[in-house]
Amino acid sequence: MRKIAKYAVAGAAIISMSFRGDNAGQVDMHTVSLIKNEGFRNSQVMNTLFELTDVNGPRLTGSQGMYTAELWAAKQLKKWGMQNVHIERWGGFGKGWQIDKSYIAMREPYYQPLIGVPRAWTPGTEGMLRGDAILVRIEKLEDMAQYSGKLRGKMVVLSTLNNETKPNFTADARRLTDEELHKMEMDNHTEEVATNLSRKAQPGRPRVNLRPQIDSFLMEEGAIAVLSGGRGTMGTVFTSNGASRKWDAKPVLPEMEMGNEHLAILGRLLDAGKKVTLEMDSWTSFITTDSTEYNVIAEIPGTDPQLKDEVVMLGAHLDSWHASTGATDNGTGSAVMMEAIRILKAIGAKPRRTIRLALWSGEEQGLLGSRGYVKKHFGDRLTMKLKPGQKMVSAYYNLDNGGGKIRGIFAQENDEVRSIFAGWLAPFADLGATTVTLRNTGSTDHISFDEVGIPGFQFIQDPLEYGTRTHHTNMDSYDRVSANDLQQASVIVASFVYHTAMRTQKLPRKPLPKVNKAADSYRR
Structure with a gap:
């Protein structure tokens, strides 16, 4: 509670300033209020999740289920009024299977x-x-x-x-405690941490x-x-x-x-x-008619003549495993990101920069969809030969740690964004989101952007049952998801994306990574 009070006081000072879009951590409270109202009163996130899971079924990359999910997502995004909606090829995959x-x-x-x-x-x-x-x-x-x-x-x-199996005396589901969040915030060593998942040998x-x-x-x-x-x-x-x-x-x-x-x-x-x-x-x-795989892309175009060619991206992987309907891995992430961009469209947001949504395929096989997209548009992680588009991306935001609500964000060793993110989280202290940690977190699609010097971030989420019951399991269904958690996450993501799109300057960047031809930051 002390930490929440601290942020509430600090946040009040930031929020009280008029919003010009250039100061670190400034918040447009009028737009935040509109985002909250739309996200909590008119939420579509659970219906989107229902369509992606119960209606569509499993979404293993290369399967018919993945193909139909991509078509449905593109159709829905067009229905919501997004621009430049398309299903974009990223490369070959091999045999499909279902x-x-x-x-x-x-x-x-x-x-x-x-x-x-x-x-x-x-x-x-x-x-x-x-x-x-x-x-x-x-x-x-x-x-x-x-x-x-x-x-x-x-x-x-x-x-x-x-x-052999043994009785389990530990609860399957849990939320992050104040002590855990405080430790994440204060212990700013930069080694990678695995959120919510156990990497112990099976x-x-x-x-x-x-x-x-x-x-x-x-x-x-x-x-x-x-x-x-x-x-x-x-x-x-x-x-x-x-x-x-x-x-x-x-x-x-x-x-x-x-x-x-x-x-x-x-x-x-x-x-x-x-x-x-x-x-x-x-x-x-075995599906052998086409080895090509795709990502779903949609945009809200920027309105500032000087900044509209710059981009703020948000995304999640749409693919899942096959034993269930992939609700928490990663139907929830996809539904939240779709809901976040829907909220911004619904409130009539006029972002200075273009906001671009991406729903990835092939994440479960090694971040293939996002890495293919990044290589095509921004640069090669293995040679660090960058394309002009690399300079035009302010940030990429990702959600892929289950269905738990957002508790903060990993700054991914980018010290200059900490105060910015702290300010942007301030209006959501009452919703439990207060923590900015310098730590890295790996294993999902923000890594594809970070590898080529684009600021890429993953949000901190409550674990719930992700590591114990739903991650890659036959129990990963719609029933294991909390509507309130997804609504909270959608609102926070929408606010982060909006404020990133409105800043006069792009988000600060870390030094470019060194060339490492053996690099493979993906670990599952």
Whole structure:
């Protein structure tokens, strides 16, 4: 509470000044009031999320679901009156993939439907497959020898010694405390922090990635399917990529990732020497007609004759994984950014600079959509050969840490923006957004801009259930989202974008990064 009071007092001094758009942190309170009124009283954010998730379905890059989501988003943005709306190619991707049917069950020693999701880019069974299960534990390459000659016609339950589940005495959902936010604000070391996500090794998997060797071994030995597991309990399955999307990728077996409780049932039975028979019927499609992928772009044109060619960008990745409808990763980010630009259009904002929205594809495979866009328009991160457009972008704002409300912003080591952002947050202290930290945060699309010297920022968000239940899981649905949190986030993003567009000067920039041909700041 002390911190909030501090910002309220400091903010009052800033807000009391007339808005000229040039002083650090100045706030146009009249426009903020209009933004709040539109964002809270006439919000469309949950309807947008409903369309992107429940109506559209999963949005894995390269799938039909992603394609239809892009078309819907472009149509909606045009309906709201945005200009220059288009679906823009960023480059090749490889084979697309999607699930058409999925079923897995145990038939012996009794019938039990099982929770399982096909791993991305693995083939289906293309019909009902039935076979005896065998438990395979491979911690190191030498472990394979014991299974030689034993796998033909078997359904492999791939396990390790550490996949047991235990009671969880910690709440799944949480909000950031005042103490945590204060520490982020005061501890201004610049090492990268991972917000909301755990980067601990997933239980039940070898520390060294042996999967390519294991996959080849299982194929050679004549196994017919694979069941695997990882992080997640109480029916939550954290999905992942199971094979390459490359055109010349080596074949792999049909594979499902399972809920750990059900995988543990199979493991205990097989460990005890009981016969376990499984049946599996999955159909997946490889989409090979077009390897080109796209981003959705829309604008509110600038009005200042001197500044209208400069740009303020906001964006989020539209793609998701396939086990659910991708609500918190990243339907919420996409819906909030669409809502923010809708709010500005609805209140009749006349930004001095052009405001440009981007909805990215391919983020889950390595920031591919945003990096492709940046390379095309602004510069190459590997050579640091910059294009004229690089100088024309004032800032890029991103949202991609789940559905929690905004609590502040990462300044991404840009010390000169701290006072500016503190001023812009001041009107939202009563909504819980007060923190500006110098720290870096990685793993999403603002990195693509930061890599070429464009100020790129990610907002601090409450974790809620992102790291425990929804991030890349079969539980990532509309039901796990708070409307109030998304409305709050939409209002704050709209205000940041508006004030960036109205400043006489572009936001301050850090020194250009050095050339690093091995650079890859994306980590998931």
